[in-house]
Amino acid sequence: MILTVTPNPAVDQTIDMDEPLEADSVQRSTGTRFDSGGNGINVSQFVTALGDETLATGIIGGFTGYFIQQNLASFDVPTDFCEVEEPTRMNTAILAPNHQYRLNQSGPEVDSEVIDELVDVLQEYQPSIVNIGGSLPPGMEPADIDRLAGAGEWDTALDIHGNDMIALDGTYEYVKPNEVELEDATGIAIEDIDDCAEAARQLQSDGFERVIASLGAEGAMMVTPEETLYAPSLDVDVVDTVGAGDSMFAAVMWAYEQGWDDERALRAGVATSATVVGHSGTGVKHLDPTELMDDVRVWTLRS
Incomplete structure (x- = not known):
């Protein structure tokens, strides 16, 4: 099994505009799309499409975290996330004529207890490969990645x-x-x-x-x-x-x-x-x- 860890996932909101953005004005978009975002989440979706066994874990919270769980379920991606109180971040891209605008949130603060929970998830499933990818949320350090990688006999793949x-x-x-x-x-x-x-x-x-x-x-x-x-x-x-x-x-x-x-x-x-x-x-x-x-x-x- 390829188990993926996305420490700081996001709901990616893409807004389409048919006119340039203007300051101090109210404008309407022509379309909006919401996707589950984050390296590990993407990898699990692709591994599922390839027909292999996977599981997506990471740190989620609030209504945006719930969206990620439901969205991955629609693609038949198994999940076992660790939850915090603060909502998962939302990253917004505005696609206007001739320009693109992007605003990425930092994500919820995490502590050592959440890292402990992630270790427990990895040890429960004992995958052959653990993929850890994406940005780190506030409160998580590279030493925590070392800890996740060293918690079992799996091979570890990184995209950080x-x-x-x-x-x-x-x-x-x-x-x-x-x-x-x-x-x-x-x-x-x-x-x-x-x-x-x-x-x-x-x-x-x-x-x-x-x-x-x-x-x-x-x-x-x-x-x-x-x-x-x-x-x-x-x-x-x-x-x-x-x-x-x-x-x-x-x-x-x-x-x-x-x-x-x-x-x-x-x-x-x-x-x-x-x-x-x-x-x-x-x-x-x-x-x-x-x-x-x-x-x-x-x-x-x-x-």
Whole structure:
């Protein structure tokens, strides 16, 4: 089982406007959408779509937390969240002509008792992989991630902010940075694929067995103990890039659960991401990486 931990989930509200925003005026939107947000939540949705066993946990509260539970149930994603009194945060995106506006809340304050509850959830289910992803809520520190990772025999996969990566003391089996997070974690300015490879190798030397970097339109890179693999993205019609990196990471972990090797896992990740960007939002109910895997090219880069 791939169990996901989203410490600071969100309800993502997307508001569509057909006119520019104006100060000190009352305007009406043309449409609004609400989605469950957060790296781990997205990964669990994609693992479910891939047909594998998963469970989503994390910290929720209030009416927005209730929405997340009900929304995930509609996608057949099992959940076992830890609850606090304050409502789960809401992140708002306003899509107006020529401009986008985003306002992200910080999230509810958490304490050590909630971390204890998370440890209990992980130990109850004993998954093969624990994926911890997204931002940390107020009151939670990188040391708490070390504690969650070290509470059992599972492999741990991370998708957290670059500054949090370098503050960890433990060693980890998987980490998925994007280009910005690679720069933040290593201090290496990334302008091309070679820079990315250098930064990913440096990050690996800091205690991560496999670095799976999502590079947006440029594709994905995987640094293993033996080699550095690079796969360009597929040429597909792009509708929405939200969740593309999460879907890639979910498919890589799913592939390892099937016993696939590194190259085949990377192919599965890039193929899955290519499918997901053809849909709006993260609510894809069925994914089959094998439909596009033969189209994915993988190159081995020299060290």
